[in-house]
Amino acid sequence: MATATLVPAGAGDPRDAVVGASPWRVALHALYRDRSAMAGLVMIFLLAALALAAPLVAPYAPNAQPDIIALKNAAPSLAHPFGTDEYSRDVLTRIIYGARVSLSIAFLSVMVAATVGTAYGAIAGYAGGAVDTAMMRLVDALLSIPVVLLLIAVATLWDGRLGVVGLILMLGLTGWFGVSRLVRSLVMSARADEFVTAARALGASHARIVALHILPQVISPVLVAATLAVGNVIVIEAGLTYLGVGVQPPHASWGSIFHDGMNSLASSWWVSLFAGVALVITVLAVNLVADGLREALNARQLPAR
Secondary structure, eight states, X not given: OOOOEEOOTTOSOGGGSEETOXXXXXXXXXXXXXXXXXXXXXXXXXXHHHHHXXXXXXXXXXXXXXXXXXXXXXXXXXXXXXXXXXXXXBHHHHXXXXXXXXXXXXXXXXXXXXXXXXXXXXXXXXXXXXXXXXHHHHHHHHHTSOHHHHHHHHHHHTTTOOHHHHHHHHHHHTSOHHHHHHHHHHHHHHTTSHHHHHHHHTTOOHHHIIIIIIHHHHHHHHHHHHHXXXXXXXXXXXXXXXXXXXXXTTSOOHHHHHHHHHTTTTTOHHHHHHHHHHHHHHHHHXXXXXXXXXXXXXXXXXXXX
């Protein structure tokens, strides 16, 4: 029986890290060795933990206005480390609570987009022929529409009553087009493999072949694409909220905090600054993880030696 053998830590090729181990274990080991990816992953976990524990760690209530006259646009201090906004609300508290909204919208909308795109692309790629042609022409037509303009138009039609759940669905249902094309090409390649032909010869149904034999082969690229999409969605949500068609009061997101600070940027620069820093750090962390995943999963697909 083959046993896993660890090689010295200085080995350069990730596939040499664990000889005889499962491919996913090799990928996890390669990801663990990537310091940049691990730093990004730790940052994301810290932000997620901070968002989940917001009621416990935030110094004030998110919409508390203790003194709208004396504490209006107060500079950073010990009592308010990130200062206050024009309504005397604590900026640090609002950024912590805003992480809940911004991260939830980003991750949940990407899950919706990845699920819809994977299902659509798998059906098109496996069916082939006229079905594939018709489905892909629809995707081409949708891709020809600028996504940001489409989002603004849809959000404007709802007249600011979209809500957080509606925003998640809107971002998810307009973000699956690229994923579907990726999955379709991978499924078309995988359906000609010998193991698919063998499963079909044994009488497996089309649904079983797609679910158990083909989709596991496309998980890696979809996972990388979805991770990259999280950073893009965070920026898009912030942009929509800044334009007034995203997250609406009383909810606070990093985009709405940034927007509030722009109204008095010269006198209270700290409001927009700290919200912008939170956005930059989060997007950078997500991109670091995505790059690490891409390298690790490429290593996983290398043949064992």
